[in-house]
Amino acid sequence: MIQIKDKSQCCGCTACASICPHDAITMQPDALGFLYPAVDVGKCVDCGLCEKVCAFNENYDTSLNMAQPDAYAARHKDMREVETSRSGAAFIAISDYVLEQGGVVYGVGYTDHFRVVHKRAISKEERDEFKGSKYVQSDLTGVFRQVKKDLKDGLTVLFSGTPCQTSGLNAYIGKKLRENLILVDIVCHGVPGPYVWRDYIAYLEKKQGSRISWVNFRDKQEYGWAAHHETFKFVNRGGVK
Template identity: 80%
Template sequence: MIEIKDKADCCGCTACASVCAHGAITMKPDAMGFLYPVVDRSKCVDCGLCDKVCAFNDNYDTDLNLPKPDAYAARHKDMHEVETSRSGAAFIAMSDYVLENGGVVYGAGYTDHFRVVHKRATTREERDEFKGSKYVQSDMNTVFRQVKKDLKDGLIVMFSGTPCQTAGLNSYVGRRLREHLILVDIVCHGVPGPNLWRDYIAYLEKKQGDKICWVNFRDKQAFGWKAHRETFKFVNGGG
């Protein structure tokens, strides 16, 4: 049975909740909105799968790790894609390939007034929501299970997320299904709490007296490559 005694030993990836066939594990937010697994002991059968699948387990499978990483630099040929992405738009190039070959793409998008969640895309239009940095922990919900189903159905799947999210998914999917899974993680310095982001949105809307209708965590077009400034647009034209 998984039991989080130190929050540093959990990233909220949902691998443990996804692998539990008895529905004994649910993800509950703490005061900052970070999600942690909570076990319903009345449903738990002590099978041990939740502990086994955890990427923080000492026995986490590292068979696919390279002895020494290969480093490459890439930039999209289309400058429009570069200008509307946060870096060089490599994610767009890779996901275009997956979509053109009948695959699906998972990435971070929005729901419920800019709450960050992971979503599934089968078209470029759906995929474009995943463009750009989103400096908040995303809610996985049932995405891990959706990815596994897609892989079992024979689809190529590309998943983009933080390193701890991709590690959790890699462990949950298992060796047999990894062949058609493309994992793309980001250089991560840690993610702010969802409730902090929620409260900041509420603060800006109260200050402006208007609802936010558009968000950009790093507006390259307005502030260039080096700036780390958020841009917001409001319903009635403010920004």
């Protein structure tokens, strides 16, 4: 069974929890809110599937890797899309295509009070919530199983996330169902802890004496490309940088 002795060997992708046939694994937060697998030894039958699926396993299947990747640079033709995305809006262009073909798109949005989670979208309106980087580890609980169900139902699936999340999903899905799965991983140098984000929101709300109603981790429309400012709107006040 999977046991995390070194936290640098787990990205919280949930592949192990998703593959366990006995639902013996739950994802539990550490002090910063990063999620790690915890095994209920009473339910575990030591089948080894969770260890095998983990992308940090040295036997991780890389047979689909290209010897020499093809690299292209692209920017969306519509500057409104570029202004409202964090980078060049390639995600919007690729996901538009998938949705127009009747596929589904997975990406990162919010639930509860700006808790960062992966979600499923079947329309452009739903997908638009995924625009823009949320600089926090997203919660993937239940999502990999939903992706597998969509693929088994014959849908084309675009899943976007950090490279460690797409590696985990790739291993969990396996080769048989890979044909209709499009993986889009973002350039990423690491995700901040969910509890840092949660506590920062609470701090700002206390300071401003008002609840936050809108968040932008990097407001290009207001501050341009070079600046890296989080912007917030409060229920009783205007925007705050």
